[in-house]
Amino acid sequence: MATGIELLVAAALCVACPPLNDSPPTNLIQLGENGTYSPVTELPIDVEDSDAVFDPDAPVETLEAINRKKPKLREMLDWIGGKHLRIATLEDYPLSYTEVLENGTRVGHGVSFQIIDFLKKKFNFTYEVVVPQDNIIGSPNDFDRSLIEMVNSSTVDLAAAFIPSLSDQRSFVYYSTTTLDEGEWIMVMQRPRESASGSGLLAPFEFWVWILILVSLLAVGPIIYLLIILRNRLTGDGQQTPYSLGHCAWFVYGALMKQGSTLSPIADSTRLLFATWWIFITILTSFYTANLTAFLTLSKFTLPYNTVNDILTKNKHFVSMRGGGVEYAIRTTNESLSMLNRMIQNNYAVFSDETNDTYNLQNYVEKNGYVFVRDRPAINIMLYRDYLYRKTVSFSDEKVHCPFAMAKEPFLKKKRTFAYPIGSNLSQLFDPELLHLVESGIVKHLSKRNLPSAEICPQDLGGTERQLRNGDLMMTYYIMLAGFATALAVFSTELVFRYVNSRQEANKWARHGIGRTPNGQSVAPSRWLRGWRRLNSGHGQLLGASTHGQNVTPPPPYQSIFKGGSHVDPLNRWRRPLANGIALGNGVLLGGDSEGGVRRLINGRDYMVFRNPNGQSQLVPVRSPSAALFQFSYTE
Numbered sequence: 001m002a003t004g005i006e007l008l009v010a011a012a013l014c015v016a017c018p019p020l021n022d023s024p025p026t027n028l029i030q031l032g033e034n035g036t037y038s039p040v041t042e043l044p045i046d047v048e049d050s051d052a053v054f055d056p057d058a059p060v061e062t063l064e065a066i067n068r069k070k071p072k073l074r075e076m077l078d079w080i081g082g083k084h085l086r087i088a089t090l091e092d093y094p095l096s097y098t099e100v101l102e103n104g105t106r107v108g109h110g111v112s113f114q115i116i117d118f119l120k121k122k123f124n125f126t127y128e129v130v131v132p133q134d135n136i137i138g139s140p141n142d143f144d145r146s147l148i149e150m151v152n153s154s155t156v157d158l159a160a161a162f163i164p165s166l167s168d169q170r171s172f173v174y175y176s177t178t179t180l181d182e183g184e185w186i187m188v189m190q191r192p193r194e195s196a197s198g199s200g201l202l203a204p205f206e207f208w209v210w211i212l213i214l215v216s217l218l219a220v221g222p223i224i225y226l227l228i229i230l231r232n233r234l235t236g237d238g239q240q241t242p243y244s245l246g247h248c249a250w251f252v253y254g255a256l257m258k259q260g261s262t263l264s265p266i267a268d269s270t271r272l273l274f275a276t277w278w279i280f281i282t283i284l285t286s287f288y289t290a291n292l293t294a295f296l297t298l299s300k301f302t303l304p305y306n307t308v309n310d311i312l313t314k315n316k317h318f319v320s321m322r323g324g325g326v327e328y329a330i331r332t333t334n335e336s337l338s339m340l341n342r343m344i345q346n347n348y349a350v351f352s353d354e355t356n357d358t359y360n361l362q363n364y365v366e367k368n369g370y371v372f373v374r375d376r377p378a379i380n381i382m383l384y385r386d387y388l389y390r391k392t393v394s395f396s397d398e399k400v401h402c403p404f405a406m407a408k409e410p411f412l413k414k415k416r417t418f419a420y421p422i423g424s425n426l427s428q429l430f431d432p433e434l435l436h437l438v439e440s441g442i443v444k445h446l447s448k449r450n451l452p453s454a455e456i457c458p459q460d461l462g463g464t465e466r467q468l469r470n471g472d473l474m475m476t477y478y479i480m481l482a483g484f485a486t487a488l489a490v491f492s493t494e495l496v497f498r499y500v501n502s503r504q505e506a507n508k509w510a511r512h513g514i515g516r517t518p519n520g521q522s523v524a525p526s527r528w529l530r531g532w533r534r535l536n537s538g539h540g541q542l543l544g545a546s547t548h549g550q551n552v553t554p555p556p557p558y559q560s561i562f563k564g565g566s567h568v569d570p571l572n573r574w575r576r577p578l579a580n581g582i583a584l585g586n587g588v589l590l591g592g593d594s595e596g597g598v599r600r601l602i603n604g605r606d607y608m609v610f611r612n613p614n615g616q617s618q619l620v621p622v623r624s625p626s627a628a629l630f631q632f633s634y635t636e
Contacts, residue, residue, distance in 0.1 A: 073428075076425055076428065076429055077123070077429075080123045080124070080125055080426075080429060081123065081124045081125070082124060082125065082126075083125045083126075084125070084126045084127065084128070085125055085126070085127040085128075085157040085158060086127070086128055086130055086155070086156040086157050086158075087108070087116060087127045087128070087129055087130070087156060087157065087158045087159070087160045088129075088130050088131065088132065088147055088150045088151065088155075088156040088158070088159045088160070088161075089108055089112060089113070089129060089130075089131060089159070089160050089161045090131070090132075090135055090137070090147060090161045091131065091135045091355040092110075092161060092162065092321075092355075092375075092378070093110065093355070093357070093378060093381070094110055094111065094377055094378065094381050094447075094450070095110050095111045095112055095161065095162045095375075095377060095378075095447070096108065096109075096110040096111070096112040096113065096160065096161045096162065097109050097110050098129055098131060105128075106128075106129045106130070106131070107129060108129040108160065111162075111377075111443065111446045111447055112160040112161055112162065112418075113129075113160060114446055115160070115434065115437060115443070115446075116160050118433070118437070119430055119433060122433060123429060130150070130155075130156060132145055132146055132147045132149070132150055133145035134146060134323065135322070135323060135353075135355060136322060136323020136324075137163060137164070137166075137169070137323055137324065137325070137328065138169070138172075138323070139166070139168050139169060139328050139331070139332070140168050140171075140172075141331070142323065142328075143172075146323065147159055147161070147163070147419075148169055148172050148173055148419075151172070151173045151419050151420070151421055152172040152173055152421065152422070154421045156421075157420075157421070157424065157426060158418060158419075158420060158424075158426060158430075159173070159418060159419040159420070160418060161418070161419075162180055162181065162183060162375075162416040162417075163175070163416055163417060163418070163419050164183055164325035164328075164329075164414035164415070164416050165179075165414060165415045165416065165417060166325070166328050166329065166332065166335065166414070167332065167334055167335065168328070168332050169328075169419075172422075173419040173420065173421065173422065174419065174420045174421065174422050174423075174424065174427065175417045175418075175419055175420075176417035176418040176419070176420065176427055176430070176431050176434065177417075177427060177431045178417065178431045178432075178434040178435045178438060179415045179416070179417055179438070180416050180417055180418070180434065180438060180443055181415075181416055181438070181443060181444065181447070182413055182414070182415050182416070183325065183375050183376075183412075183413065183414050183415070183416045184375065184376045184410040184412070184413055185320075185325065185326055185373050185374060185375050185376070185410060185411045185412040185413075185414075186373070186374065186375070186376050186379050186406055186407060186410060186411060187305060187306075187311075187318070187371050187372070187373055187406070187407040187411050188361070188365060188371070188372045188373075188374065188379055188382075188383070188404050188405070188406050188407075189303065189304075189305060189365060189369075189370075189371045189372070189404065189405060189407070190365060190366065190369055190403065190404060190405070191399075191402060191403055191404055191405040192303065192304060192405075193469075201292070201473075201475035201476065202475060203291075203292070203295040204287070204288050204291030204292045204294075204295055205288065205291070213284070216280075217252060217253070217256060220252045220277055221245070221248045221249035221250075221251070221252040221253075222245065222248070222249070224248045224251075224252070224270075224273050224274075224277075225242075225243065225244075225245045225248040225249075227269070227270075227273060228240070228242050228243060228248075228265075228267075228270055228273075229242055231267060231269055231270070237267065239266050239267075240265065240266045240267040240270060243263060243265075247263060251263055251274070251277075252277060255277055255278055255281050256281055256285075258281075258285065261274075301459050301460040301461075302459070303405055303407055303459060305371055305407065306407050306408065306409050307407075307409045307411075308337065308339075308340065308411060308412075311340070311343075311371065312339060312340060312343070315343070315346075315348055316348070316371055317348050317349075317350070317368070317369070317370045317371070318343075318348070318349060318350070318370055318371040318372070318373055319349075319350040319351070319352055319360060319364040319365075319370045319371070319372055319373070320349075320350075320351055320352070320372070320373040320374065321351065321352060321355075321374070322351040322352055322353045323351075324351075325375075325412065325414055326373050326411070326412055327351050329412055329414070330343075330344060330349070331344070336412065337411075337412060350364065350370070352364070357374060357378055357381075357382040358382060358385065358386065360372055361382060361386065361404070365404065366403070366404075373411050373412075376410075377447045377448070379406060380448075380451050380456060381450065381451065383404060383406065383456045383457050384451055384452070384456045386404070387401055387402065387456055387457060390402075390403070398461045399461075401457070402457035402461060404457065405457065405459055406457070406459070408459065418430070418434070597609055597610040597611075597620075599622065602619070605621065605622075606621070606622035607619045607620060607621055607622060608620040608621075608622055
């Protein structure tokens with residue numbers, strides 16, 4: 001292998017060598033009659049070896065080998081001069097597209113044909129443009145009516161389009177040794193109303209953080225309760241009264257809500273437990289408050305679909321060009337997107353035959369919510385034109401200007417080149433010039449020439465003012481609805497249990513004959529009806545409610561039990577007429593009306609059992625000493 005010094009010496013000798021046969025230097029081609037020359041880059045490869053590729057380990061050719069190729073290069077230059085070429089292309093705006101003139105001639109446009117026009121002037125040839133019957137690149141399983149078929153059959157001399165270099169097509173065409181660019185296919189989707197990371201009340205913490213907070217909220221109360229019980233049993237301390245489980249759970253919840261507690265532990269260990277939970281809650285709420293403020297004001301906007309894995313795991317519908325690089329990268333087994341092949345089988349992937357990107361954007365993305373996958377130059381031009389149109393609709397509203405957002409991570413990356421028929425010599429002439437255009441940045445400049453320097457519709461629109469929306473407060477609404485729904489369910493359960501208990505109590509009194517006429521028919525109004533009457537009369541009172549400070553009518557005095565008479569005033573409404581005594585167990589049923597009482601012997605003492613107006617049982621002592629005390633407690 002030649003060393004670097006040998007190469008430098010060979011280059012110097014080449015410059016010093018006189019031209020052969022007094023002809024112009026062989027690395028110059030005379031294009032005009034005025035004797036001007038244009039440089040042409042030479043390749044140190046054999047012209048006849050059309051399948052040669054660059055091998056970094058191959059030996060560097062010497063000056064003699066280069067000189068031997070000069071005659072062959074002159075023959076190729078003579079052959080290409082004045083030749084008419086057939087060039088195939090694809091409708092892939094803005095890189096390559098065609099226009100049919102009034103005379104029926106098809107003219108090529110785009111970056112590809114700007115390069116072809118440069119080569120045309122360089123090598124003095126003419127060309128005509130043809131397109132395949134179907135606007136597809138082609139593959140072994142999709143070969144008919146494709147661009148690859150035209151190149152493989154030598155129907156055309158060159159395919160001037162940015163063709164992704166795919167593995168299956170290498171056996172049908174010869175790719176250019178010069179890579180025009182590394183194509184990036186990007187995802188475009190509807191701009192979500194809020195960031196994918198969230199902007200509501202749950203945004204400051206991740207999902208598992210909330211799960212652990214919920215677990216700690218449910219577990220700390222019972223843990224404190226068990227530790228207090230264990231401490232009392234081990235120490236035998238009677239000063240620290242064990243709190244109930246309900247009190248401990250309520251303390252934990254109250255501390256989380258920044259509320260005080262009525263619990264005042266005496267033992268030092270219990271105080272440390274309470275203080276530990278308070279410190280934990282203080283730190284937790286501080287972080288939550290700070291992060292919530294940051295998320296509502298300074299959070300970075302993110303999209304729900306950024307990579308191929310997001311599309312795959314979330315089963316998101318997407319659309320791309322029919323016969324493009326994305327479709328063949330998915331359908332080919334050994335390509336990078338082959339894992340998306342099952343999405344085609346499940347109808348999650350759509351490949352559109354429409355070459356108008358604006359139509360695909362409006363029909364699939366705007367109307368149906370699909371993700372549109374397209375190469376970056378086409379995406380930039382499409383969004384820029386859409387932006388200019390919407391700018392005329394609303395001049396100042398950025399949300400109207402940019403209803404679509406573009407992911408930053410590429411969906412697919414592939415090198416793109418021109419394609420030649422296998423065995424063609426054109427690559428030996430064209431590829432060196434293409435390399436100059438690529439290395440000088442001209443190809444990249446041509447791809448972005450019609451675009452502004454600023455980014456079109458970035459992910460984060462950069463608005464400085466942001467008002468809270470209902471979506472930000474939606475969690476508070478959910479919490480309120482859940483709380484009211486739970487309270488309503490508990491209230492309904494209480495009503496059901498109260499009704500069941502009242503029926504059981506009524507059945508129990510019915511077995512003793514209370515509330516029935518002598519013929520056994522029940523004439524007492526139901527408990528519900530009596531409660532409704534009390535509510536209507538303005539004297540309604542909930543069962544078990546406190547009667548402190550209220551004028552509650554006392555039970556009947558002792559002497560009124562054995563005295564007849566009618567209901568003269570409200571204080572005498574407990575008096576019962578003595579009639580139709582009926583033996584019942586070891587008591588006597590007094591009175592035949594519906595609100596009679598029964599005399600019973602309980603714990604060796606005589607009592608009269610009555611039903612209060614609210615439906616509860618009331619014991620009235622019959623013996624004189626007990627009756628006197630009873631009368632004193634209710635009347636004095």
